[in-house]
Amino acid sequence: MRTMPSTSTLLRGSAIAVALTLPGQALAGGGDENWGTMLWGLPASVPVPALEWFGLLVLALGLLATTSNSVLRSCFKKLQLAILSVGLLGAAQAQAEVTVVMDATGDGVNALSVPNGLAVGPDGSVYVSGRTSHNVFRRAPNGSISQILDVNGDGTHALLRPEALVVNASGDVFVTGFNSNNLFRRTSGGVVTELMDATGDGSSPLTNPRPVALDGSGNVLVGGVLSNTVFSVDPTGAATLIFAAADALPDLFADPRTIVTDASGNIFVSSRGGDNVFRVTPTGGVTEVIDSNGDGLNALDSPRALAIDSGGNLYVAGRSSNNVFIVTPGGTITQILDASGDGTHALLAPNCLFIDAADTLFVTGALSNNAFRRAPGGTVTQIIDSTGDGATPLTNPRCIALDDNMGDAYVLSGGSEVLFRVTAVPEPSYSTGVLTGIVVLSAMTRHRRRSRAL
Numbered sequence: 001m002r003t004m005p006s007t008s009t010l011l012r013g014s015a016i017a018v019a020l021t022l023p024g025q026a027l028a029g030g031g032d033e034n035w036g037t038m039l040w041g042l043p044a045s046v047p048v049p050a051l052e053w054f055g056l057l058v059l060a061l062g063l064l065a066t067t068s069n070s071v072l073r074s075c076f077k078k079l080q081l082a083i084l085s086v087g088l089l090g091a092a093q094a095q096a097e098v099t100v101v102m103d104a105t106g107d108g109v110n111a112l113s114v115p116n117g118l119a120v121g122p123d124g125s126v127y128v129s130g131r132t133s134h135n136v137f138r139r140a141p142n143g144s145i146s147q148i149l150d151v152n153g154d155g156t157h158a159l160l161r162p163e164a165l166v167v168n169a170s171g172d173v174f175v176t177g178f179n180s181n182n183l184f185r186r187t188s189g190g191v192v193t194e195l196m197d198a199t200g201d202g203s204s205p206l207t208n209p210r211p212v213a214l215d216g217s218g219n220v221l222v223g224g225v226l227s228n229t230v231f232s233v234d235p236t237g238a239a240t241l242i243f244a245a246a247d248a249l250p251d252l253f254a255d256p257r258t259i260v261t262d263a264s265g266n267i268f269v270s271s272r273g274g275d276n277v278f279r280v281t282p283t284g285g286v287t288e289v290i291d292s293n294g295d296g297l298n299a300l301d302s303p304r305a306l307a308i309d310s311g312g313n314l315y316v317a318g319r320s321s322n323n324v325f326i327v328t329p330g331g332t333i334t335q336i337l338d339a340s341g342d343g344t345h346a347l348l349a350p351n352c353l354f355i356d357a358a359d360t361l362f363v364t365g366a367l368s369n370n371a372f373r374r375a376p377g378g379t380v381t382q383i384i385d386s387t388g389d390g391a392t393p394l395t396n397p398r399c400i401a402l403d404d405n406m407g408d409a410y411v412l413s414g415g416s417e418v419l420f421r422v423t424a425v426p427e428p429s430y431s432t433g434v435l436t437g438i439v440v441l442s443a444m445t446r447h448r449r450r451s452r453a454l
Contacts, residue, residue, distance in 0.1 A: 098389040102139055102419035110147040117165040118399040118412045126410055127173055129162035136175055157194040164212045174220050176209040183222050201239040204229050213259040223256035230269055243280050251288045258306040268314055270303045277316055290316055295333040307353040317350040342380040352399040364397040371400055371411050383422050384411055392418050
């Protein structure tokens with residue numbers, strides 16, 4: 001005869017399920033990742049049960065443990081405890097850690113001043129440009145820091161006020177010199193070359209270059225903030241004008257800030273001065289994809305950052321309108337983030353966007369001094385705030401980038417002149433969780449035996 005579970009058993013089982021489900025959902029982004037990904041770092045493609053089912057499994061085992069069969073009851077209780085131990089161990093370890101990994105001392109010999117550009121290479125190396133120290137540093141995966149470019153540029157042409165950075169699959173670094181009006185390439189072997197100067201393509205100038213990106217053919221795309229021009233530079237250094245203010249008429253194209261490309265070869269350029277974004281097709285067709293009207297309900301003001309996901313959706317951040325829009329390939333525009341941030345922490349002056357390999361969006365708030373993560377399902381979570389690592393504050397975050405190899409996020413703090421690393425969810429081994437469960441079970445068994453002996 002099977003007895004009905006008592007009220008205390010039901011309440012205890014429900015509490016366990018809720019305890020496992022709610023915190024996990026907060027960490028995992030509201031169900032956008034399974035618990036195997038969240039707790040154990042497994043690829044999202046691994047078919048493991050959703051976290052809700054994990055909690056319900058513990059609840060079910062708790063109810064089954066009330067059976068009148070003493071052998072089954074003992075087995076179910078032990079199995080429940082083992083699973084619970086695995087889950088709680090993972091949840092306890094699944095906390096992000098914030099660490100300063102580079103500061104104003106640079107490499108210890110050469111200083112880093114007003115860090116502005118940030119990029120992560122294919123091997124996990126992190127590159128940072130110093131706007132007023134006129135240099136670029138590399139932080140290797142082992143943590144060593146070295147200056148790889150300085151004010152001398154290639155030895156003949158100076159690098160003044162380096163701005164944006166981009167790294168290709170070979171580890172070559174490309175950086176724009178805002179005040180020296182040029183573009184440099186530093187190969188993975190250390191060879192530095194000025195690829196482009198103020199003369200642009202010989203007909204159209206390049207003045208105050210800031211945004212830089214790569215297309216699918218290995219060409220470098222660079223935009224001039226004051227010349228309102230965008231060029232494509234091939235590996236030999238041959239430059240071609242692909243977009244200028246005259247091509248945007250009757251719309252205004254002014255002060256380009258970010259360039260991104262999609263898998264189809266389309267180029268998107270944010271126009272801060274025109275409060276709009278343009279698409280340039282591979283055949284040269286120009287279209288304004290979003291303007292100051294935003295989505296028709298929410299305005300777009302001073303767009304700076306752009307990002308593209310694997311589906312070709314374009315993300316646009318309005319620094320002065322404190323919001324982020326998504327523009328689908330079909331042209332549908334929707335505001336997905338506003339000044340309310342995650343509902344608890346504000347997002348003010350979003351100025352940098354990053355999309356990782358899982359299409360998770362990351363955004364920095366320059367005036368709210370924080371950074372957010374938006375999961376593909378829409379859940380928004382603040383990942384770092386103005387307290388930084390607790391000792392060094394995060395002020396005026398300039399940029400954010402991810403190491404897709406490790407999942408760590410890097411946030412560049414312009415005000416405090418440091419680079420923070422926000423670690424991904426740790427990856428404890430499954431055997432560790434099981435072992436912990438066994439240890440807990442053994443301890444409880446010994447405790448019960450001692451209690452009976454007394």
